[in-house]
Each structure stands twice: as structure tokens, then as C-alpha cells.
Amino acid sequence: MNRSQKIYNRALDKYNGGHIESAIKLCDKSISLNAKNRAAINLKGLLLYLKGDLWGSRKIWNMNYKSNNDIISKKYIDGSKDDEIRFRLYGRSLMLIKELRINEALKLLQRCAESDFNYIEVNNCSALCYIKKGEYQKALKKIDNVFKVDADNFKAKKNIKLLEDVDVVKKRFDIKRIIVIFLFVTCMILLLLVGIHRGIINFKNYSGNKKYEVKVRKDHNILKKDVFAREDVEKYIQAKDYDSMYFQFDKWKNKKLSAEDKRLLSTVHQILNGEGCLYFYNLGSKYLDNGDYDNAISYFKKSYEVGNKSDLYPHITYFLARSVDLSGDHSSALKYYSQYDKSFPQGNYEESVLYRLAVLYRGMNSDISKSYAKKLLDRYPGSIYNNSIIDSILHS
Incomplete structure (x- = not known):
């Protein structure tokens, strides 16, 4: 040969x-x-x-x-003669995904999958669509298709991370990191033992030396001083750790920072406004579907606070209001329902919002309750929400 x-x-x-x-x-x-x-x-x-x-x-x-x-x-x-058409369909599917028209995007991707052309990206995009729809087993199948061809594919790994975040896939152990931590801890123990043996660290003398004890306490207070953890934030960005990024952003957004730290925090904000917003929204939706309203509220609130420029914002506002409403916190629900009515009067959820505002205000302020009931009737005369409850509010 x-x-x-x-x-x-x-x-x-x-x-x-x-x-x-x-x-x-x-x-x-x-x-x-x-x-x-x-x-x-x-x-x-x-x-x-x-x-x-x-x-x-x-x-x-x-x-x-x-x-x-x-x-x-x-x-x-x-x-491969028809693959030029499939490539155009693939490009169109990317636009539909950005517009969150997931079902339409999937239909185009299914046509793209009729041949093996662009196999990797078609499967990656299909996986992302199924993740957004919550159809995780279908997403896993598409990701597996990618790994069979490209075991190191970055987008497929990113999709796996999304599934790990919603507990569909068990998080994999980072062996290298575990080994490094193990070696570090082992070295520290050895150094401690050597120090005790040689008398460098003398616990007896330390406990009896009040001056030294005072100095340690002072130094400890210095160490506890709140400092922007730039290196940690950079690691969070690299690892796509949106929860940690959110914590740092929320902590430092109104504090005085250096120009370099401000730029880094601005980068964090941009990421949270895009990928992070979607991540929080997906987790909030998952918890809402499972009836876990506390966690749903927590994640929808994060999405609400960072995603005001996102196309998802009408959905975020409504589902935050819905989660709070279902949790029994009606006064807070009114706040978010009112925000939705004010900001998205032509939105998909407006009928439901007007109905809940009318019902929730019923025992609090009858005039406001009637105004929302009338608004519902005038705008949506054929709505399913124009029921006996709305009728009783209007004629009370």
C-alpha cells in the first residue's frame, strides 16, 4: 500500500x-x-x-x-444541484431564529436536512430551536448528529451547556480542574505540616501574642474590603456563567469604578441583554411550567431587569406578571400587568392582561376595575374573557 x-x-x-x-x-x-x-x-x-x-x-x-x-x-x-436553494433557506432560518419565529425556522431547517449539505450547522440550528421550544430530547438527537461528525464543535458544546443549565444533561466534571485543585490542596497541607514541624507556625505562641492577634484582625479587615473582581468577571464571561455575571452587574452597576472596570461591566451588560436574557427567560419558563413560581419569578425578574432592549421583553414582562399572579402576590402582579398594558398595548397577551387587571382591581378600586373591563370589551368584543365576571364588574 x-x-x-x-x-x-x-x-x-x-x-x-x-x-x-x-x-x-x-x-x-x-x-x-x-x-x-x-x-x-x-x-x-x-x-x-x-x-x-x-x-x-x-x-x-x-x-x-x-x-x-x-x-x-x-x-x-x-x-448537489438543489443545495444552493437549501443554503438560502438556511440563511432565512437564521433570521427567523433571531426573530423568535422558531416553528417557521424549523420547517426551513427540515427542508435543509433533506441532503447532507451544511450538515453540521443545520443540526446545530435545529438543536437550538428545539431547546427554545423545550423539546430537549429532539435537541439532544441533533447535537449527537453534530458530534458524530465534529466531536469538538463549539456550537454543539454550547448547546449541551444550555441543556446542562436546565438539568436535561448532567453536568460533566472538569477533570483537569479537579486535578489542579487536588494538587493545590495537597501542596498547602504539606506546607502547613512542614511549617508546624519547623516551628514557623506556632499555634501556642500565636494564641498568646495579643499584639499579633490585633494586627491579624486589622489585616483581615483590609482583605475584606470590597473590590471589583476583574479576573473573576472575565472568567464568568468566558464560561458563559450568566448567573455570576448578573450578580456582579447588579452589585456594581451603580458604584464608582475605574474606566477599565466600567468597560468590562458594560461588556457584561451587553451579554446579559442578549444571551443572558434568553438564558434567564428559558429557565423562568421551565420553572413556571413546573409550577415552581418562586424560581420562575427569580429568573423572569433577572431577565426583566437586563433585557429591556430584547425582542423577548413583552414575553418576559407578561410571564413575570403571570408568575407573580399565580404565586398569590396580587399587588406586585398589578405592577407588572400595568407595565405590560402601558408598554405593549398591541401585544399578544393584552386580552389576558386587561382581564386580570379588571379582576384584581375588583376588590381594591371598583372604578379602575371597571375601566379595564370596559377597555377589554371595547378592544376585544369577541374575546373569551368577556364572561360573566367582566359583566358583573361592568354592572356593579
């Missing part, structure tokens, strides 16, 4: 093991040694095809067909 073929076999093994980038590099190496190695050329074309590089894959197959008269390459080219 010649060297080119051996390298091609290694490329095939890498591909079957889910290491697409390594497989492409080995294909290039195999082709450089033998430009007539039709199998290596076809495999490289297929790998580019799976990654969504339609022009690159066709160029490779066309070269193989013309130079080596390879019939399989010709079949690949003929079979």
Missing part, C-alpha cells in the same frame, strides 16, 4: 471518529502525494460539503471528474 493511500485511510478513521478538521488536513496531505487518489479527493469534497462549503466541495469534485474521470464525483455534483 502506497503512502498516499495509508494517509487516506487515516483521514477516513479521523472522519469516522468525529475529527473532521484533522481528516481534511490528512486528505490534503494524501492528495499532495498523489493527485490521482480519487478516494481522498472525494472524501475532502464530502467533508467540505458537510461543513457547508458548497463552492469548495464542487470545485474538488469537478477536478476529480475532469482529471481522473471519476464517476462518483460526477454523481456528487449532480446531487
Whole structure:
């Protein structure tokens, strides 16, 4: 077996093991040694095809067909004729996802999945859509499809992290981190034992030395001084730890900071306003569906406080009001329902909001209750909420 073929076999093994980038590099190496190695050329074309590089894959197959008269390459080219349409559909699906029109996006992605073109990204986007819909098993299947081809895919790992955050997938242990912590603790124990043995640390003398004790207390107070933990915040950003980012933002947003720290906190705010807002909203929705109103309120409030520029904000406001209402805190529910009515009078939930405002104000202020009931009747005369309760409010 010649060297080119051996390298091609290694490329095939890498591909079957889910290491697409390594497989492409080995294909290039195999082709450089033998430009007539039709199998290596076809495999490289297929790998580019799976990654969504339609022009690159066709160029490779066309070269193989013309130079080596390879019939399989010709079949690949003929079979990819409709993929330009699929690529446009894929682009459209991305826009629909941004607009939170998830069901429409999924329909387009299902059409894209009719061929293996752009296989990785189509599955990644489908997984994200299913996560947003709460259909986690379908999302897992799509993520698994990606890992079979690209075991190190960043987007697939990000989607797995989303599933870990909602407890669908058990969080994986970071072995390297555990080893580092273990070694650090072991070293500290050894140093402590050596120090005691040599008399460097003398607990007897320490307890009897009042001056030293006072000094330690003073130093301890200095150490307890509140300082913006820049390095920790940078780690939270890297790890997409939205809860910790929110805690830091809420803690420091109104405090005096250096220009550099202000820029970092601004970055945190931008992330929370986008990805973080969605993360909190999804968790809030999960808890609301499960009847856990305390946690639902906690996460919807976080989303509400950071997501005022998000397209999700009408949904966040309503579901926060709904969660608070269901928890029995009617006075707070009025606040959020009123906010929704004021900010989103044409929103999807306006009928429900007007109804709850009319009902909740019924025992508190009959005039305000009547005004909301009349508003509901005037705007939505055919609404299902125009029932006997609204009728009794209007005629009380």
C-alpha cells in the first residue's frame, strides 16, 4: 500500500471518529502525494460539503471528474444541484431564529436536512430551536448528529451547556480542574505540616501574642474590603456563567469604578441583554411550567431587569406578571400587568392582561376595575374573557 493511500485511510478513521478538521488536513496531505487518489479527493469534497462549503466541495469534485474521470464525483455534483436553494433557506432560518419565529425556522431547517449539505450547522440550528421550544430530547438527537461528525464543535458544546443549565444533561466534571485543585490542596497541607514541624507556625505562641492577634484582625479587615473582581468577571464571561455575571452587574452597576472596570461591566451588560436574557427567560419558563413560581419569578425578574432592549421583553414582562399572579402576590402582579398594558398595548397577551387587571382591581378600586373591563370589551368584543365576571364588574 502506497503512502498516499495509508494517509487516506487515516483521514477516513479521523472522519469516522468525529475529527473532521484533522481528516481534511490528512486528505490534503494524501492528495499532495498523489493527485490521482480519487478516494481522498472525494472524501475532502464530502467533508467540505458537510461543513457547508458548497463552492469548495464542487470545485474538488469537478477536478476529480475532469482529471481522473471519476464517476462518483460526477454523481456528487449532480446531487448537489438543489443545495444552493437549501443554503438560502438556511440563511432565512437564521433570521427567523433571531426573530423568535422558531416553528417557521424549523420547517426551513427540515427542508435543509433533506441532503447532507451544511450538515453540521443545520443540526446545530435545529438543536437550538428545539431547546427554545423545550423539546430537549429532539435537541439532544441533533447535537449527537453534530458530534458524530465534529466531536469538538463549539456550537454543539454550547448547546449541551444550555441543556446542562436546565438539568436535561448532567453536568460533566472538569477533570483537569479537579486535578489542579487536588494538587493545590495537597501542596498547602504539606506546607502547613512542614511549617508546624519547623516551628514557623506556632499555634501556642500565636494564641498568646495579643499584639499579633490585633494586627491579624486589622489585616483581615483590609482583605475584606470590597473590590471589583476583574479576573473573576472575565472568567464568568468566558464560561458563559450568566448567573455570576448578573450578580456582579447588579452589585456594581451603580458604584464608582475605574474606566477599565466600567468597560468590562458594560461588556457584561451587553451579554446579559442578549444571551443572558434568553438564558434567564428559558429557565423562568421551565420553572413556571413546573409550577415552581418562586424560581420562575427569580429568573423572569433577572431577565426583566437586563433585557429591556430584547425582542423577548413583552414575553418576559407578561410571564413575570403571570408568575407573580399565580404565586398569590396580587399587588406586585398589578405592577407588572400595568407595565405590560402601558408598554405593549398591541401585544399578544393584552386580552389576558386587561382581564386580570379588571379582576384584581375588583376588590381594591371598583372604578379602575371597571375601566379595564370596559377597555377589554371595547378592544376585544369577541374575546373569551368577556364572561360573566367582566359583566358583573361592568354592572356593579
